Amino acid sequence: MKQKFNALLKYLRKPQNIILLILLIVLGYLTIVPLITIIADTFTVHSSEVRAIKGSKAGEFTLYHWKKMFASGQTSMKVFYEPFWNTLKIAFLSCMVAIILGGSFAWIITRTNIKAKSFLSTVFVFPYIMPAWTLAMAWLNFFRNSRIGGAPGLFQVLTGIETADWFAYGLFPIVIVQGLHYAPFAYILIGGILRNMDANLEEAASLLHASRFTIMRKVTIPIVRPALLSTFLLVFSSTMSAFAVPAFLGTPVRYNVLTTQMYRTLNGMNPGYGYIMALIMIVIGVGILMVNQWITGRRKAYTTVTGKSSNIALVNLKKARTPLTVLLIFILIVIAIVPLISFAVESFIMAPGDYSFSNFTAEFWIGEGRADIANSEPGILRNKSIYTGLMNSLKLSVVVSLVAGTVGILAGYAIAKKRGSHLATIVNNITFFPYLMPAMAFGAIYLSMFAVRRGFIPALYGSFALLALCGSVKYLPFASRSGINAMLQLSGEIEEAAEIQGISWFKRMTRIIIPIQKSSFLSGYLLPFISCMRELSLFILLVSPSTRILTTLLFQYNEKGWNQYANAINLIIIVIVVSFNLIVNKLTGASIDKGIGGNS
Template sequence: MSDTAAPRGKPPIFSKQNLVYQVYRFKNKPEIIIGVLCLAFLSFVVLVPLIQIIKDAFTFQSYDLAYQPDGEVGAFTLFHFDRVFNQPISRALFVKPLINSLKMGFAVTLIAIVVGSSLAWLMVRTNVHFKGVFGAMLVFPYMMPSWVMALAWLSLFKNDRIGGSEGLLTYLTGVQVPDWVAYGYVPIVFTLAMHYYAYTYLLISGALATVDSELEEAGATCGLGKWKRIRIITMPLLMPALGSAVVLTFIRILGTFGTPALLGLPVRFFTFSTQIYASINARNQGDAYVLALVLIVLAISFIWINSRIIGVRKSYVTMTGKGFRKREGDLGKWRWPATIIVILFLCMTVVMPLLLLLWESLTLIPGNYSLSNLTTYFWSGQGNVQLAYGEPGVIHNKGILGALGNSVKLGFMAALFNGALGLLVGYAVVRGRGAKLARWLEGIAFAPYIFPSIALGAIYIGMFSTSIGPIPALYGTFTILVLITVIKNLPFTSRTGIAAMLQIHQSLEETARVQGIGWFRRMFRIIVPLSMSGLVAGMLLTFITAMRELSLIILLISPGNMVLTGVIFGYQEQDMAQHSSAVTLMLVLIIITISVIVRLLSRGAGVGRLNAT
């Protein structure tokens, strides 16, 4: 093409002049390069499974032969959609469970947000006692599998509907607890809220720690009351973190399975996730994938609403080049009462479930809580064929110790890679805010969150069974476990990455750029340190979740890569209650220890100023 052919003032697309200009433009917009790279990578590891699920939802499965014996397996069909949305079974399969799940999601999110942000405010902005200890302990409930809380609830409140030994309350008072307290909606909402408030707590305390107290003082100077200051100054600044917390909590509740199954079944309270699980369990992929797609659509619209509310406003920036001060409010005469409330809260959510696990692991006959029934055999026994099929106690068990190493390795590697990826995604999304690329990236990074774990694992078998270009066949290796864990948990770090980046003003980076400092140095010297507190929180969530994950990786794991949750699954399946409690307790304690160490280290490394605890 010659220059003359081009319209005046604008060079043609492939002209040297334009190419040079475009290269220059892209070089100065690293977020576009990063965004494109992230999008390409995520498209492969997230979109391919998504397309597979969509394809399977429209494909006649062998399971469907029972309904349509003449059907051809593998052919295109609308049968699943007709069944889930249109046939009479839709009410039981889709409508009622969806309503239950939404009711559950709204209630849990509301309670979790209130509890989580109140606690965050207490820990970051007040002079409540024992902040160091409390701050760390408040995350502990999330480190336990959520069914521990549900089991604790049952042992306290169960009534004669499910028979067997009495619940503690009935045992002590003789009163039969009504069904609605013991099972179904109310206990599910309560126990889940006591588990998932941790998202809000972590995200809000991270964000709150970076809000400059001077802003609030300025409000006070202008004569604003305390509540008005919170409402028009603090709250808006916390919006990105709050939005992330709402999204993470709400969508996780829609997908959560263990607690609704345990507490809902006795009164036939079915949720969306229990229906998906039941369909997958029957290998009825048609139903399972259509229902999963509904969840994905729900989640995406939820994120869309959230990003509409947060919008493209630039007003969330709390980190600028200007002065910063953090001031703790004095609780006055409420200092001790507030402390006691936190202590009681921790007793209920941390101490009691842990004690229950410990006690269960020390009983000779499970469920018998008398003192004469206590034994340390399941911890330190050498293996006695009369007991538990001769399985040796936890500390002598080679299998358990090996699995422990694998779990920790998986948790660490997943957290590390996830942190890096989350930061890049956050950077590309926030700096490119408003552009299509950013919106796509944000959506895709979140999609794995609602994928049914087991389906993702199953699809990865096919995707990584052979080598792809330079990447060797990953199936059967440890790498694929790390990869799938990173992908599944990416929403944590991409949300926290986005929230953290929203708070960092572009001027900080621009200053460095004016001085000719390259992108990598800007990243490591400015962006990473400033977003560290949010990012550490996201990585910690990844670490915890990765350590507790099983259904995601079970199809990909080989015996040499066995993880602790796999060991627990085996014990549960074989009804070895004490072993499973002992290993669960061990898992929880290890997660707790490691996350406390990480917090101490990150504080020591200068992240402390920004770190909530």
């Protein structure tokens, strides 16, 4: 007994063991328990459902939600099957757009002598840096029609042609917008492989007199197939969980997907339906990422980079070089720059649809509020709600980044030190688990778990603490990956030398380990900040009037039809997000397009 006690003391003297045990308990409660809670909520009568489920009491066991969701004829079709089918169509088609556009752009940048490669590479990733719904708002600014939008968009004003409903709203624009948003993601993955691929593979095919098309079909595409599959699966998972884009572009024509339907049911009288949808989305998300890991794991020995010369023979575009460069620059300006201009213009328009100079006003920015405008809502720069939302967004982002970043460093340290042990493997999987859950489903879990008091855990619904807790756990995977990678790069001899000298663990961390890897650790703080600042889906179910943030204010203004305010807030969010992305690059040297572009 004494030996076991001494062994336990010896085990607990190592900081990494204590960190892993604490993380196992805390993160186990914050990730596994919520999942169990949401499963239980699908079988529970909720207080708002007592009238619908006759003869029932709140808290009782029921199969009502499952029967209504899957086996109630027309009700099931409207509530679940139609939104589910719409979700699958959008996810699949968005993947196709992203892969075709991003893959083609990657090939042009890495395999041709196109001009201005650095500029094109930097600007192409801009739509991915911005929140996805910014492109959705830009689409509405340009292509809304007077039949549904109330006022014509820029396209109708300039051309006199009224856009068709299918073009302005619903499936088509959602697919295009989400495809454009994730095209840079495909570009990053596919471009990285194309750039690092051994040129001898293609040169050998050329020596055998294979045509450029045959080389592309027989050599290039098979080599990038793992990246194509990874891109497809990850973009499919991301688009399935998207809420803002379908909400902006689908709601006007009642084109519902799982996330918009889940938002409606959780905020309405049937939360049980919403919890089932959340559970289904989690299962699909986990399944997709497991398939992705299985596919990439099978291709570990697929060699594309060798020690031989890999000077790539670029395709000579000849006379098409300059026109193609100009065309690509024009397309990128339309996708990445023009939307920002549209947000600014729309925020100064008094009467929507009238773009004459006499209709421009600063009322929506600096006005005190007029009875005939948005229920006397003051301008953005005079609006207390906006400043409250801005402060809440900044405060929330700072708290989330500090918590997620610090826990990520500790997790990375402990997991790297105990790499290979069962405890480290379990904690590593738990820290990554929130990434597998769609953002709105994750928010729904925390809504369910903290709506009421459970033992000594208080009810947190409507509090800032719930937002901070949810955001910290959701963005922990970013910080923990950064921490693990940083620690694996650091030789263990450095800390061992300090330990021999009797230097305490706290001093070793603050004086040696963190200073050496400060750039990697800093990104573990800044990436959660940026992600939290632009997040809507995760917090839309959790905010209350006192905890509203900029993104939810934008959504509320857009729902009310106050487009000028929504566009102004959108512009503010983009400026903040892009500015902090620039700070990330300056402080850490990180650039998501680095290694893909080339010299201009």
